[in-house]
Amino acid sequence: MQPRRSCACTWPFGAAVISLAVLVALTHLLFTPLFPSPFDYFQQSNQSLDDDWVVDLDLSDQLPPNLNGSVTYRGAPWKPEISRWLAGCGSSSFPVEIVEVARIVKTTVMDREFAIRIWDNADVFMDMLGNHVRWHCNWSATSQLLKIVHLGNGSPAKTRDPESTDWTKVDIDNIFSTNASKPGWCNMDPHDAYASKFKIKENCNCPYDGTSGLLCEIPTMCSCLNQCSGRGHCHGGFCQGRHYKIECVNRIYSGDNRTHWTEQLYGAQMALYESILASPHRTLNGEEADFFYVPVLDSCIITRADDAPHFSNKERDFRRCFMALDYYKKAYDHIVEQYPYWNRSSGRDHMWFFSWDEGACCAPKEIWNSMMLVHWGNTNTKHKNSTTAYWPDNWDSIPSERRGNHPCFDPKKDLVLPAWKVPNPRAVRLKLWARPRIDRKTLFYFNGNLGPGYKHGRPENSYSMGLRQKLADEFGSTPNKEGKFGKQQTPNVIVTSLKSPTYYEEMASSLFCGVLPGDGWSGRMEDSMLNGCIPVIIQDGICLPYENVLNYNSFAVRILEDDIPNLVSILQQYNETVIEHMLSNVRSIWQRFLYRDSILLEAIRQRELFSKDDDWALEFSKLGDDDVFATFIQVLHFKLHNDPWRRTLRRQYETGLPKACT
Numbered sequence: 001m002q003p004r005r006s007c008a009c010t011w012p013f014g015a016a017v018i019s020l021a022v023l024v025a026l027t028h029l030l031f032t033p034l035f036p037s038p039f040d041y042f043q044q045s046n047q048s049l050d051d052d053w054v055v056d057l058d059l060s061d062q063l064p065p066n067l068n069g070s071v072t073y074r075g076a077p078w079k080p081e082i083s084r085w086l087a088g089c090g091s092s093s094f095p096v097e098i099v100e101v102a103r104i105v106k107t108t109v110m111d112r113e114f115a116i117r118i119w120d121n122a123d124v125f126m127d128m129l130g131n132h133v134r135w136h137c138n139w140s141a142t143s144q145l146l147k148i149v150h151l152g153n154g155s156p157a158k159t160r161d162p163e164s165t166d167w168t169k170v171d172i173d174n175i176f177s178t179n180a181s182k183p184g185w186c187n188m189d190p191h192d193a194y195a196s197k198f199k200i201k202e203n204c205n206c207p208y209d210g211t212s213g214l215l216c217e218i219p220t221m222c223s224c225l226n227q228c229s230g231r232g233h234c235h236g237g238f239c240q241g242r243h244y245k246i247e248c249v250n251r252i253y254s255g256d257n258r259t260h261w262t263e264q265l266y267g268a269q270m271a272l273y274e275s276i277l278a279s280p281h282r283t284l285n286g287e288e289a290d291f292f293y294v295p296v297l298d299s300c301i302i303t304r305a306d307d308a309p310h311f312s313n314k315e316r317d318f319r320r321c322f323m324a325l326d327y328y329k330k331a332y333d334h335i336v337e338q339y340p341y342w343n344r345s346s347g348r349d350h351m352w353f354f355s356w357d358e359g360a361c362c363a364p365k366e367i368w369n370s371m372m373l374v375h376w377g378n379t380n381t382k383h384k385n386s387t388t389a390y391w392p393d394n395w396d397s398i399p400s401e402r403r404g405n406h407p408c409f410d411p412k413k414d415l416v417l418p419a420w421k422v423p424n425p426r427a428v429r430l431k432l433w434a435r436p437r438i439d440r441k442t443l444f445y446f447n448g449n450l451g452p453g454y455k456h457g458r459p460e461n462s463y464s465m466g467l468r469q470k471l472a473d474e475f476g477s478t479p480n481k482e483g484k485f486g487k488q489q490t491p492n493v494i495v496t497s498l499k500s501p502t503y504y505e506e507m508a509s510s511l512f513c514g515v516l517p518g519d520g521w522s523g524r525m526e527d528s529m530l531n532g533c534i535p536v537i538i539q540d541g542i543c544l545p546y547e548n549v550l551n552y553n554s555f556a557v558r559i560l561e562d563d564i565p566n567l568v569s570i571l572q573q574y575n576e577t578v579i580e581h582m583l584s585n586v587r588s589i590w591q592r593f594l595y596r597d598s599i600l601l602e603a604i605r606q607r608e609l610f611s612k613d614d615d616w617a618l619e620f621s622k623l624g625d626d627d628v629f630a631t632f633i634q635v636l637h638f639k640l641h642n643d644p645w646r647r648t649l650r651r652q653y654e655t656g657l658p659k660a661c662t
Contacts, residue, residue, distance in 0.1 A: 070551030074626055075588040077554040082638050210245075212255040221257050223249040225270060226277045227605055248300035250420055251602060259606055259614065265523075266299030266355040267420030268375070268628075271598035273297070273353075275629040278601055286341050290640050291371075292350045296331045298324050302356045321362040321395040325402060328352065329364040345369075348645055353417075357520030358388055358408070361395045365404025371639075372409065375521040377416040377543030380407035388519045389460035411548035415635060418545040418593040418628055419523045421530060424504065425619040432508035433532035433590040437583060443492040443571060444536065445507055446471065446514030448524070450497040453480040457497060467516050467538055470564050471495055490568055507531040511579065512557065512571055514538065529593040534582050536571070538564060545593060549635050555585035589626075596620055596627035 070077035073086045212218040221227075223245070224234035245252050250267030252260050273295055276282060283289055302320055335350075336342050342350065350370040354360040359376035378387065386394045395403070409416065427433075451457045451469040461469070476486035478496040486495060495514075500506055504527075507513055513533035515524040525544050528535040535556040537544060544552070552558070559570055574582075603617035613621075 066554075068551065068553045070554045072588075076592060076626070076631075077551045077585050077589070079549055079551055081642075082549050082635075085638055085642065086634055212253075218255045220255055221253040223252050226274050226601070248297065250598075257609060259602055259616075261422045261616070263422050264299070264420065266302070268417060268595065269297055269299045269353050269355040271420055271595040272373070272417065272629065272632070274601055275595075275597045279629075279633075281633065286339065289341070290349065291636060292341060294331055294335065294350055294352050294370075296328055296352060298327065298353075299355045301327055319394070319397075320356075320392045321358060321398060324354075324356065324362045325364050325398060328362075328367060329402075332364060332366050345645070348413075355419075356393075357390070357518075358386065358393050358395060359520065360414070361386065361408035362398065362403070363406065364402060365406065368404060368406045372414040373417050374409060374414065375416060375419050375545075376408060377411070377414075377521075377547065378408040379411065379541050379543065380409075382541035383465065387462075387465050387517070389458065389463040390519045393519065409543060411543055415549075415632070416543050416545045416547065417632065418526050418595075419521065420595060421523060421526050421593075423599050423616045423620060424530075425616040427504055427508075427530065428619040428623070430508075432504060433530060434587050435508045435532050437511070437576070437580060440509055440511045440533075441492065442494055442506070442510040443490070444475070444512045444514065444567065445494045445510035445533065446516070446524075447494070447496050447498070447500060447503060447506070448516075448522070449518065450476070450480075450495070453482075454497040455481060463519065464517050465539075465561075467561060467564070470561075471514065471516065471538070471567075472497075474565050475567065488565070488568065493568060503527075504531050507533050512536045515544065515556075517542065526593045529586060529590045532583065532586055532590065534579070534586060536567075546631060546635070549638075550589070555582050555589065591623055591627050592631045594623075594627050595629065596623055596625075597629040 065071050065080045069080065071080045071083035071087075072078070073083040077083075078086065210220060210222040212220045222234045228234045246262050246264065248264065248266070248270070250262055250264050250270050252262060254260050273293075276293055286292070302324060332342075347367055347369040348371075350367070351373055352360070352363070352367060352370055353373040354363065355375060357376065359374035359378075360372040361376070361378070363372065386396045388394055446468075448468065449456075449458050449463070450472040451463050451466075452459050452461060453469060453472065458464075463469075472480070472486060472495055474486050474488050475490065475493050475495045476484075477489060477494045478498055479485055494506070494510070507527060508531040510533050513524070513528040513531075513535060515528060515535045515537045516522065517539050525535055525537070527533075535544075537552075537556060537558045538561060540561050544556075557571070557574075559567060563570065599616070599620050603613065603621065606617065607613065
């Protein structure tokens, strides 16, 4: 596993000797931004993004912004105040050896680290891992090599040996026949099954985790968060739980226990949680914690909402948003009743991850002071109501006494994280993100569901807030149901609903790629970045990953929804110098949209079983450290030192310390 970095500056900044460790990008020649930001809408409502982000360290002379207003740190074009702080923070790091279980992980820390705690979730959070997590604080002026032993929750339990399936005995962990006319166990002869003498879907199916083969006759490993840290029995997707094998998790296991990555839409929730669990920033001591991560996995409950009777969703008129709100509210009640830390900050130092389509739109009012981690960054400054076309997710009818009147996303305190994307070793090997300008012949590319006008399109006119439909009406490059193309069909513009087996290569051959919503968020921003295509964002007032901390003008284009008919003429205004600069920035930060850390944690686990690494493990181990998790840590660390509430808390803490500690 590659070294991680943790950033924490010595106090006071004025006494620190600053050495600038900044990766300077190519000469920045971007013009002043011509096109809108989602924060234009936010600021029109008399709210400022920057009032609370005060920087103690002035590096403006050493690190002036480029012409489009960004300052580069570790290859990424951050907003100036954040980049300067991170650059000044990077001067006094040193190596530390962290011991977790029996595995040594190298990292770097500074004179003061920060800590996250993950709440004990045994009672509420679907019986997931009961772990506390932190960021360790070391206030000493001189630091030494540090060893942190992860004690977990009690003694390690012996993992149960694989068991053969006994079809003669009723076992609720095995699978019934799916043929309604032949209820009972799936007791076909295996020889007949593999000789294709019956139809699997009509007689048997194997949806549950932990089994493989046509008759579920091959026991396999289940997929669990950090595989229960090697301390317990992973059963049905949880440490003693149950779920369908492809739901909720970002990986399953084949019959020989090889990792198979899934396309689970909400897999980022599992990836982030696993990275925190394995991070040197975690603690078992809530008194040391700077942040508290609450491991409520809505990705697990949302995907089972319709057919899991014990969730009682029928009582909520099958509204998934109501169920999600109740789920988070129960977690809040548990924390307030069982732990003292919430009231200390009114929840400001707590973090909740909402990974599903409507994100924190359905957050209960009690937790809104906290930091929301989401994929859907709707500030509700233009689109003020629920935007989804999927009726069970519509949150407009949630009473204000339960939801309050908060937006779906507040850029002053929340963070949009990238969505999970299946590891693609071929794309990494071919370096699709680095494909040069000369090989990008297509001006604009968008491939996806275009609504009711196209074959297999979503039937609702409100799907994607009508934006994909509007784009297709203007620039559709394949015929709709009526045989018509877009009104402005252009040879080097592709807008199609036809699925392509070479989707990623086509994006890597394009200059600009469309980023439009689906039912809530879509993964088009991630697709664009991972394939080196300049994102063209068309969703007013809706923030994309890291948009409140990175300078999007340096690597992305925003076009107003009303300007869709002018798309081509707007893109043609960008000259080659600007395009090369934007492509360079995309190449510098593409990995920040990738969950490399979580992928490599799985590679370590697989290495304990097999002598040879899979292709994905080999390719991803060659990449650098600055992935989603590293960016997440950097943002949290900036917030820790620059949030006004935290500055007040820090001053109160330092007032009571001996002078040598301040």
